[in-house]
C-alpha cells in the first residue's frame with residue numbers, strides 16, 4: 013500500500029486527478045470504477061479542467077460507479093446518476109453507452125445486480141477503482157459486518173450513513189434506506205485501487221482501516237489485502253496514522 017499525505021484537499025484532488033489522467037493516457041480504453049460523495053468532487057473538477065485544457069480524452073473510457081440509492085429516480089438531484097452527470101460526464105467526451113451506474117429503479121434487483129457484474133466482466137474488469145471511505149469505514153455502500161465475498165447487491169444503509177448523508181436531503185426521512193452497491197469482492201477484483209480521504213472526521217477510521225485488524229466490522233480494512241492500493245490523504249485525515 014502506497015500512502016501519500018498531501019498538505020490540503022486541493023493538493024489531494026490534484027494528485028488523484030493526476031493518477032487517473034495517467035491511467036487514461038497510458039490506456040485510453042481503461043475501465044474506471046468511480047465513487048461519489050464529497051471527497052472526489054475536487055478530483056472530478058481537475059479532470060474536467062484537464063479535458064478542457066489538455067484534451068484529456070474520455071472517448072474510449074468505460075466507467076462503472078460503485079453504488080446508487082435504491083428507490084431514487086435517475087433525475088433526482090440526490091441520485092448518483094445526477095451527481096456523475098453534473099460533476100463529470102456532461103463536461104467530458106465520454107460516450108453515453110460507456111457509462112454504467114447501478115440501476116436504483118430496477119424492479120428485479122437480483123437480475124440488475126448480476127447484469128452489472130456481467131457488464132464489468134465483459135469490459136475486461138476494472139483497471140482502476142476510486143474509493144472514498146464512510147465515517148463508519150464503509151467503501152461503496154458496504155456497511156460494517158459486510159461479507160467480503162459479496163458481489164453487487166442490495167444493501168440496507170446503516171443509521172450512521174443515513175445520518176451522514178441527510179445533509180444532502182431536505183430532511184432525514186427523505187434519505188433512502190437502501191442502495192445497490194458493488195460488493196467487496198467486486199471492488200477487490202479491480203486491478204488498482206485509489207482510496208481518498210480528507211478532513212479531521214476521517215482520521216480515526218483511516219487509521220483503523222489502514223493500520224488495524226482486517227475485520228468485516230470495518231469494510232475498508234480489507235484493502236490491506238489488495239496488492240495495488242494507493243491511498244491519498246490530506247494532513248487532517250492522516251492525523252492519527254502511526255507509521256507515517
Ligand SMILES: O=P(O)(O)OC[C@H]1O[C@](O)(CO)[C@@H](O)[C@@H]1O
Pocket residue numbers: 047048049050051052143144145146147151152153173177
Ligand atoms: O466523501 P464523503 O462525502 O465523506 O463520503 C464517503 C463515502 O460515503 C458515501 O458517500 C456513501 O455514504 C460514499 O459514496 C463515499 O465513498
